[in-house]
Amino acid sequence: MNQRAQQHTTNRRDFLLRLLKGGIFIGAACSLSYWLYDAAGPGVVREVKDLVTLPDFSLPSLKGKMSIVTGGDRTEAIRRALDTMGGIETFIKKGDRVLLKVNAAFATPPILSATTNPQLVAEVAHLCYKAGASSVVVTDNPINDPASCFALTGIEEAATSAGAKVLVPKESFFQPTTVSAGVLIQNWPILWEPFQKINKVIGMAPVKDHHRSGASMIMKNWYGLLGGRRNIFHQDINTIITELAMMVKPTLVILDGTTAMMTNGPTGGSLSDLKQTNTMIVSTDQVAADAFGATLLGKTVADLLYIPRAESAGLGTADYEALSPVRVNVS
Amino acid sequence: MELLWTLPLQNSEDSNLYGAHCAPRLASHLMRIVTVRRITQVFFLLLFIWFCVVTTIGVAWWQLRGWPVNWLLQLDPLVAVATMLSTQSLYWGLLWALVTVVLTIILGRFFCSWVCPFGTIHHFIGYLARRGKSVSARIALNKFHPAQHIKYYLLIFLLTAAAGSLLSNLLRVVPEKPVLFSAVVIFSLLGLAMLSLLRVIPDPKKALVTLLFLIGLWLGLGLLVPAAGLVAASLQTGLLDPIPLVHRSINLTLLPLAERISTSQRYYFGSWFIGAVFLTALLLNLRVPRFYCRFLCPLGALFGVLGAFSLWRIGAAESSTECSQCHLCDTDCEGACQPAENIRISECILCMNCMDSCPHNLVGYRTTTSEAGEIALPDLSRRVFLTSLVSGTVAIPIVRLEGLVGPNWQPSVIRPPGALAEPEFLGRCLKCGQCMRICPTNIIHPASLDSGLEGLWSPVLNFRIGTSGCQLNCIACSHICPTAAIRPISLDEKLGKGQFAQAGPIRMGTAFVDRGRCLPWAMDRPCIVCEENCPVSPKAIFTREYFSTVRGGAYRVLNIAGETLELGGPDLPQGQLATGDYYVMTTHGEKKHRWRIAQNTSTSVTVAASESLHAAPELESYISIQVKLQRPYVDPKLCIGCGICEHECPVSGKRAIRVTAENETRSPERSLLVRRS
Known part of the structure; x- marks a missing residue:
């Protein structure tokens, strides 16, 4: 009873206090609703990340250079090939930051030649450093489990031992790009992070049979820069390879035809799929390199539709003889 | 270590050695036993987490480098015992369990509060949950509860399920080896008669009835129950065994959340359920400390039985008459084993908190039994024991009636x-x-x-x-x-x-192509990504070429100029036939000719220059636009x-x-x- 009486005496004050608290909450609720009010609901426009564009890494003064060295020793062959072009110093200057785009697509041992040869990677990285490169980065977005691919192909060990840094792709490495002259690569994620601060790019690929496109060499190897569910581009394989060549303008390409995968490509899986073709092709023209590589597989340019298409897109020449390639034998 | 053990013993035999006045001085020099226990617990918990983290293939320093990542699983005797029952063998690594078994027989149930990482987590959460609670409330929390027997029944259930193949072998004796069966029956009857005559068995009549019942059961089940797969060993201990449980939970629910310690984001289908079980087990500590350990843990039950007659045990010292029944020893008792009363040895997990909290230093860890009395084995109810045994026996055959191990395999x-x-x-x-x-x-x-x-x-x-x-x-x-x-x-x-x-x-x-979903099979689109990625040599996926006339693909030839055909019909998709996969097909009687399309507009196609139009279509004739498809097939042999x-x-x-x-x-x-x- 006593308490009740007390309550009576403080009633007004209590009520005003409660009114104040209630008012604050009502006010907060109203402002929050006003602030977050959305009359339209989500529209059709999706958030678009800023597009990135790969810069042109080619050296205009060195257009159309090509060297074809025959011999079974990759290290020897690549050295001689580069020597005929004035040494790697022609391409790599002091302080350059070089990216080697290898083919590490499959988690298979190097002896099966489904991936870029690790010795070759080590040698090129070594030569780059010798020419004064400040950093060499090796990367690819493989098809099989990325970590397993770099480990089993021997590329990781070889690159690391040569002082190069291997970048195994992560989700955060990808940024969308658009190839302006293309129709397929539109706002599509590419392996962007490794290209940060890079000013020279060397494409390195083995010569391989490829059922859908006819052959997988330098231009097809840029496929490994695509992210997302890139396999849908197999519906139009010649266009995507041409667009990839539009997307990447490398400083130099090294097409390793020492051992060519003649059958069961591009995975291979057996030594019987391979043939010693003992040829190393180094060029600043990726179309010419692939055009010559086709001959190692017993194919012609007409068999590989993406080559003439790349040529007509002005990406290089399919008539490699027109470049008067230097031919050397080191065996 | 030897010295460290001495302090709690100061009031037992060793007290003569040091004398009562020495004890406080020693205490300042030596580590308390519970501190040693905590260090050990933290060590094993960190070791366990480290093992989980490094169980990854890769070249980083924290990835697998020959660490014995299965070591705690191998130390777990429930794994060893259950697989021995289910396989009648002991896989090499599980020999480690012998170390635990021997140590348990000597020291008691030490594993639970010194090694088990799950136990350590419970211990810690339980400690947090009872912080700030009054001593009496904590004593109440740590009172023994009869439900602590549930874990023994679970253990019996799980082990019986694992022993299914032994039971199956036993039942098979009846139809397959009737001579052996008869011999066993005759010898057991003779044995019973002999023992009765020697008056070893007090109640021969009851024994005979029991024996005849067992023989009848064996005979009946042996004749009735088919041997085919239903009565079989099924290892289910891992559902509740704390070491597999905590491995599973950390591996599949906690580590995947820490993306940085893996090369890519890991996903586990259905991991929410594993996480829910783990979290529930942890949260139960808020209700009762070490809820899981006390009521559910089948490994703890196994240790309870193994350690019931351990050489060393916790107990009140000779001078227990001095015990004031203050129950302070219950305050932090992890096992709820009532150290102040008849201590339940099978529940005692050797947390040693009672030795630490007894104000009179009456509790010790010694070779003699407690002065206050002890209950070594859990007092299980025979009825529930048999129920668990029978449930474990029939559970697996009933589960297998789904046929998932048989004709209904998924x-x-x-x-x-x-x-x-x-x-x-x-x-x-x-x-x-x-x-x-x-x-x-x-x-x-x-x-x-x-x-x-x-x-x-x-x-x-x-x-x-x-x-x-x-x-x-x-x-x-x-x-x-x-x-x-x-x-x-x-x-x-x-x-x-x-x-x-x-x-x-x-x-x-085996891979099966779903022709209703496959792009070249169902949608006239070239693809063969599957063939390309097939890793075996020769490839198990091969293709067959097929030319499919595209939808609405019949056109009338209006004009021919060089390699270009002007066509009448619906509009062609501008430029989209130039991918190298599209062809113009003409039919001359039985003969078919195809030209690859190099370019197209909405009303014309240009065929590749190399493909001469030697058998050129006639004006006003009809041609087809076709797409060349490579359709995948799987060779089951490869x-x-x-x-x-x-x-x-x-x-x-x-x-x-x-x-x-x-x-x-x-x-x-x-x-x-x-x-x-």
């Missing part, structure tokens, strides 16, 4: 390479999740109910999640499996090389079921090529092909 249950045939697999798999953690491609996942209730959380392959299919050159899961449910295989065996060339590679299943094709298939929802378990090597009865010798 094709979606694809086991890792090297997995034993399903019945043997279920008798060994701990559900510890080690294979799921080690798999570099993250394709091994805990099963839901696909492989039946017994197969819950056992490893199955999922080719949609993960970074690829099963990698050709990887045998990690078979080498980490602590119980050889996935037996250790060599790369040669997996790939069918060397001495295994005759047997061929290990097949996990397919190993690695799932790389399924992973890569661009039909990203339900894949157009999918692996199911048909033709898997481990089950010859699921063979797709006629086997020829």
Whole structure:
């Protein structure tokens, strides 16, 4: 009873206090609703990340250079090939930051030649450093489990031992790009992070049979820069390879035809799929390199539709003889 | 260590050595026993987490470098005992359990509060939960509860289920070896008669009735129950065994949340359930400290039995008459074993808190029994004991009536390479999740109910999640499996090389093309990503060329100029026939000619220059626009079921090529092909 009486005496004050608290909450609720009010609901426009564009890494003064060295020793062959072009110093200057785009697509041992040869990677990285490169980065977005691919192909060990840094792709490495002259690569994620601060790019690929496109060499190897569910581009394989060549303008390409995968490509899986073709092709023209590589597989340019298409897109020449390639034998 | 043990003993025999006045001085120099225990607990918890973290393949310093990552599982005697029952063998690593068993027999149930990482987590949460509570409330929390017997019944249930193959062997004696059966019956009757005559058995009549009942049961079940697969060993201890449980929970729910300690984001299908069980077990500590350990843990129950007659035990000292019944020893008693009263040795987990909290230093860890009396073994009810035994016996046969181990096997249950045939697999798999953690491609996942209730959380392959299919050159899961449910295989065996060339590679299943979803089969679109990625040589996926007339693809030839045909009909898709996959086909009587289209507008096509129009279509004749398709086929003789094709298939929802378990090597009865010798 006593308490009740007390309550009576403080009633007004209590009520005003409660009114104040209630008012604050009502006010907060109203402002929050006003602030977050959305009359339209989500529209059709999706958030678009800023597009990135790969810069042109080619050296205009060195257009159309090509060297074809025959011999079974990759290290020897690549050295001689580069020597005929004035040494790697022609391409790599002091302080350059070089990216080697290898083919590490499959988690298979190097002896099966489904991936870029690790010795070759080590040698090129070594030569780059010798020419004064400040950093060499090796990367690819493989098809099989990325970590397993770099480990089993021997590329990781070889690159690391040569002082190069291997970048195994992560989700955060990808940024969308658009190839302006293309129709397929539109706002599509590419392996962007490794290209940060890079000013020279060397494409390195083995010569391989490829059922859908006819052959997988330098231009097809840029496929490994695509992210997302890139396999849908197999519906139009010649266009995507041409667009990839539009997307990447490398400083130099090294097409390793020492051992060519003649059958069961591009995975291979057996030594019987391979043939010693003992040829190393180094060029600043990726179309010419692939055009010559086709001959190692017993194919012609007409068999590989993406080559003439790349040529007509002005990406290089399919008539490699027109470049008067230097031919050397080191065996 | 020897010295460290002395302090709590100061009031027992050793008190003579030091004298009462020495004790406080010693205390300042020596570490308290509970501190030693805490350090040990933290050490084993960190070791356990470290083992979980490093169970990853890679070149980083924190990845697998020959660490004995299964060591705690191997120290777990429940794993050893249960697999001994289910397989009648002891897989090499499980010999470590012998160390634990011997130490338990000597020291008591030390594992629970000195080693077990799950126990340590409970211990810590329980400690947090009772902080700030009054002494009396804490004493009440740590009172012994009869429900602590549940864990023994669970243990009996789980072990009986694991002993199914032994029971099956026993039942098979009746129909298959009637002579042996009769001999056993006669000898047991004679034995009973002999023992009765020697008056060893007090009540021969009752014994005879029991014996006849058992013989009748054996005979009846032996004649009635079919031997085929229903009565079989099923290893279910891993569901509740704390070491597999905590491994599974950390591997599949906590570590995947820490993305930085893995090369890519790991996913585990159904991991929410594992996480929910883990979290529930942890939260129960808020209600009762060490709820899981006291009421549910079957490993704790096993230790309770093993350690009941341990050489050293906790107990009140000789001078227990001095005990003031203050019950302070109950304040932090982890096992709820009532150290102040008749201490329940099988519940005591040697946390040593009672020795620390007794104000009169009456509690010690000694070789003599407690002055205040003790209850060594749990006083189980015979009725519930038998119920658990019978339930464990019949549970598995009833579960197997689903037929999932028999004719109703689920094709979606694809086991890792090297997995034993399903019945043997279920008798060994701990559900510890080690294979799921080690798999570099993250394709091994805990099963839901696909492989039946017994197969819950056992490893199955999922080719949609993960970074690829099963990698050709990887045998990690078979080498980490602590119980050889996935037996250790060599790369040669997996790939069918060397001495295994005759047997061929290990097949996990077979890929099937879903022609209703496949782009070249159903939608006139070239693709063959599956063929391209098939890793075996020669490829198990091959293609057949097929020219398909595109929709509305008949056109009238209006004009021919060089290589260009002007066509009448619906508009052609501008430029889209120039991919190299489209052709113009003409028919001259029986003869068909095709020209590859090099360019097209909406009303004309230009064929490639190299393709001369030697058999050019006539004006006003009809031609067809065709697309050249390479349609994939699977050669079941070569397919190993690695799932790389399924992973890569661009039909990203339900894949157009999918692996199911048909033709898997481990089950010859699921063979797709006629086997020829």
